[in-house]
Amino acid sequence: xxxxxxxxxxxxxxxxxxxxxxxxxxxxxxxxxxxxxxxxxxxxxxxxxxxxxxxxxxxxxxxxxxxxxxxxxxxxxxxxxxxxxxxxxxxxxxxxxxxxxxxxxxxxxxxxxxxxxxxxxxxxxxxxxxxxxxxxxxxxxxxxxxxxxxxxxxxxxxxxxxxxxxxxxxxxxxxxxxxxxxxxxxxxx
Amino acid sequence: xxxxxxxxxxxxxxxxxxxxxxxxxxxxxxxxxxxxxxxxxxxxxxxxxxxxxxxxxxxxxxxxxxxxxxxxxxxxxxxxxxxxxxxxxxxxxxxxxxxxxxxxxxxxxxxxxxxxxxxxxxxxxxxxxxxxxxxxxxxxxxxxxxxxxxxxxxxxxxxxxxxxxxxxxxxxxxxxxxxxxxxxxxxxxxxxxxxxxxxxxxxxxxxxxxxxxxxxxxxxxxxxxxxxxxxxxxxxxxxxxxxxxxxxxxxxxxxxxxxxxxxxxxxxxxxxxxxxxxxxxxxxxxxxxxxxxxxxxxxxxxxxxxxxxxxxxxxxxxxxxxxxxxxxxxxxxxxxxxxxxxxxxxxxxxxxxxxxxxxxxxxxxxxxxxxxxxxxxxxxxxxxxxxxxxxxxxxxxxxxxxxxxxxxxxxxxxxxxxxxxxxxxxxxxxxxxxxxxxxxxxxxxxxxxxxxxxxxxxxxxxxxxxxxxxxxxxxxxxxxxxxxxxxxxxxxxxxxxxxxxxxxxxxxxxxxxxxxxxxxxxxxxxxxxxxxxxxxxx
Numbered sequence: 001x002x003x004x005x006x007x008x009x010x011x012x013x014x015x016x017x018x019x020x021x022x023x024x025x026x027x028x029x030x031x032x033x034x035x036x037x038x039x040x041x042x043x044x045x046x047x048x049x050x051x052x053x054x055x056x057x058x059x060x061x062x063x064x065x066x067x068x069x070x071x072x073x074x075x076x077x078x079x080x081x082x083x084x085x086x087x088x089x090x091x092x093x094x095x096x097x098x099x100x101x102x103x104x105x106x107x108x109x110x111x112x113x114x115x116x117x118x119x120x121x122x123x124x125x126x127x128x129x130x131x132x133x134x135x136x137x138x139x140x141x142x143x144x145x146x147x148x149x150x151x152x153x154x155x156x157x158x159x160x161x162x163x164x165x166x167x168x169x170x171x172x173x174x175x176x177x178x179x180x181x182x183x184x185x186x187x188x189x
Numbered sequence: 190x191x192x193x194x195x196x197x198x199x200x201x202x203x204x205x206x207x208x209x210x211x212x213x214x215x216x217x218x219x220x221x222x223x224x225x226x227x228x229x230x231x232x233x234x235x236x237x238x239x240x241x242x243x244x245x246x247x248x249x250x251x252x253x254x255x256x257x258x259x260x261x262x263x264x265x266x267x268x269x270x271x272x273x274x275x276x277x278x279x280x281x282x283x284x285x286x287x288x289x290x291x292x293x294x295x296x297x298x299x300x301x302x303x304x305x306x307x308x309x310x311x312x313x314x315x316x317x318x319x320x321x322x323x324x325x326x327x328x329x330x331x332x333x334x335x336x337x338x339x340x341x342x343x344x345x346x347x348x349x350x351x352x353x354x355x356x357x358x359x360x361x362x363x364x365x366x367x368x369x370x371x372x373x374x375x376x377x378x379x380x381x382x383x384x385x386x387x388x389x390x391x392x393x394x395x396x397x398x399x400x401x402x403x404x405x406x407x408x409x410x411x412x413x414x415x416x417x418x419x420x421x422x423x424x425x426x427x428x429x430x431x432x433x434x435x436x437x438x439x440x441x442x443x444x445x446x447x448x449x450x451x452x453x454x455x456x457x458x459x460x461x462x463x464x465x466x467x468x469x470x471x472x473x474x475x476x477x478x479x480x481x482x483x484x485x486x487x488x489x490x491x492x493x494x495x496x497x498x499x500x501x502x503x504x505x506x507x508x509x510x511x512x513x514x515x516x517x518x519x520x521x522x523x524x525x526x527x528x529x530x531x532x533x534x535x536x537x538x539x540x541x542x543x544x545x546x547x548x549x550x551x552x553x554x555x556x557x558x559x560x561x562x563x564x565x566x567x568x569x570x571x572x573x574x575x576x577x578x579x580x581x582x583x584x585x586x587x588x589x590x591x592x593x594x595x596x597x598x599x600x601x602x603x604x605x606x607x608x609x610x611x612x613x614x615x616x617x618x619x620x621x622x623x624x625x626x627x628x629x630x631x632x633x634x635x636x637x638x639x640x641x642x643x644x645x646x647x648x649x650x651x652x653x654x655x656x657x658x659x660x661x662x663x664x665x666x667x668x669x670x671x672x673x674x675x676x677x678x679x680x681x682x683x684x685x686x687x688x689x690x691x692x693x694x695x696x697x698x699x700x701x702x703x704x705x706x707x708x709x710x711x712x713x714x715x716x717x718x719x720x721x722x723x724x725x726x727x
Contacts, residue, residue, distance in 0.1 A: 011678040017489070018432055025481040029474045036470060036540045045541045047456040049463030053716035088722075109459075113722055114307055114392060116457065116548055118615050120629075123544040127458045129393050130309060130719040134459040147629050151548040151617035153303055155310065155722070156233045159620040 048126060052133040054109050059085070065109060071182030072097050072104075074174070083182075084108045086115035086128045086150065089157030095185035096148070096165045098140055099173035105137045113154040119165050120146025127152060140167040191668065193260045193271045194579045199281060200257030201572055201579075204250050205655055207288065211245035212651040214238045216644040219604075222622050223637040232621035236301040239619060241292065243304030246561070248323050249288050251410040254568050255364070256280070256330040258413045259357045261575055263337045265671045266351040266420075272340055273333040280329030287322025290315055299725030303619070305403065306371075306379065308395045311721045314383035317375050324368050334361040349687055352436050353420040353673045359440035360412030362693055363447055366700065367409055370401025370451070382721045389718040393460030394711040400451035401704055408447040408476075410560055414567035415439065418487050418520070421574050423674035425516035428494025433676035435486045437686040439479035444692040446476040449703035453538045457547045460717070465707050466540065472703065473538040480531060484524065491520075493677065515590040519570045522598040523563045530559030533609060551612020554605040561647075562601040566594065569654055578671040582661035593653040600646025607636035607643075 039045045059065040065085055071093050073081045080102055085092045087110065098104045108117075110128040118125040119140075126134045150161035166185045168176070177183050218238050221229050229235055263271045271277065293315070294300045300316035338350060338358045350358075378395050381387045419436040423429055430436070452469035455461050492506055500506030511517050533555040536542045546552065573585055611633050625634045685691050711717060
């Protein structure tokens, strides 16, 4: 290497190559951010977005997370809401029923540790932090049964904490969901 | 000249012995949950092991390597005796005491909370105190790095701080500010609960504090590897660094953008609103800039060296690189894994794509590939490169080193690529066993076996690494003068890139802006405090 004495021409070439690359990098980052903004606004594709608290000490006694209100609700206006509670080491209810090709809103919380769940190969994925209500809306394209494991370490029984989700054709779901009852696929219910 | 060699060796030896032990635990974890083994009788043992593995790999190994490399750089790059040698030893013993205390507590089964803590689960206070001692010991190192660079600047007015020192000091300052998040979480929220002074804890707030540390700690892990890219690799392949200034820009950008992005770990969390999630996602895109710049500079460095060795053609010069040189091999492996891991990282940090992979086995694959794969392979090279200067040993066996690197590279890919794949299929993390009798999981069973095989290769590589260092014949060679790489063009750098004031100020301001409101909001929520869950017996 004999380039110890800086040759100005060579230094200039090196610097302009470097500058071109820096511009490309900034462009890559700008494109990534632009994609995020466009899909966020245009598709309303966003992570869970609001901060809502719930008192863990009373949530099993009153409010929307009492046992009789857990499961899938088909409201009069056609909105589908799934309410569930996670605790060491199960979900309540253990088997969820949802319609395909329909926006489904999940509302869930934890009564003790931090839990979370992901539904099979779908994008339904959230953390459950005690004291907070996780809310997100998604829709399921494929019918059939999917596994729904707890995906956050919640104690020694974490590995045994699995629920199931049955995605029914929309018509079948509508014919089952009548009245004010809450739907689930827990055997014997 | 090398007054601190004993100190540096002490750091490295403790780091690497702990590393070997934690690698054994990791491989045991892979085996015990694979179809090769029956279900574990007591899952608690699995989580105990995960806690120990994570604590050593996340806190002990990188901290000790960064500290040892930092002290070595003070003497080798600044060419002056280390100021504060006694304090450095004090810091070392604090780290040792903390590691021992945390290890004993984890081993006794009183702290199976994983290294990410996860309140409202609360472990024995001795686990957290152990982690605090490790961190406080490392803060002494931060101060010593600052004192040494300041003293050098006073003795050498107008001269440019050597790049190796600039990078390591940036890493030290980054670490101090990074570790503050977890320190606040432990001191304000966890320890009062661990000591039994309070029965409730704000789990959402604790997670936000931890996210402040959780992402930026990765850049603390990464700085020694990047210092090796910029200041060891060019010399090792017989070339010169393409651009010294770009190295400084990269380290400065890491300081600025490492911290205010941690909430991208909380995209799926209910305790942070969409606004701050978006801001952190955008800033995370910015933190890819220093890596993009580094890849360009280092590849250009290699190309210049290859062309001077007679390399020709658009890509033909690659053949002219000194592939016989272990450092060349390590860099190529590191960049391949950095490429895969970085691409996966861009998916994780994406505001939308994250939902597909959030908290699945994909994430485990991602951070093993990028930390263990791309970064730890450079820790190996730092140790190999410094060893003759530290121990006056005979040249290390190149064949064994190359075999070790190959084992690491192949093992890491076989370990982590199946994790990425099943992550996409929704396989959850941190499972002590899987029910392979379930048809949905039966199809994924082979991937766990594959990862177990990858883990075995990795473990063999770690054992070989420790063996090469342990069997080096000490004291037989004259102390070789150690040098860092020189740049192709030695131009003066702008003042801002010879100091840290501007970057540290930006780091603090951006962190306060991006974390201030979420922390204040969560701290003021009443319902958010939930009962603690004691782990082990208090």
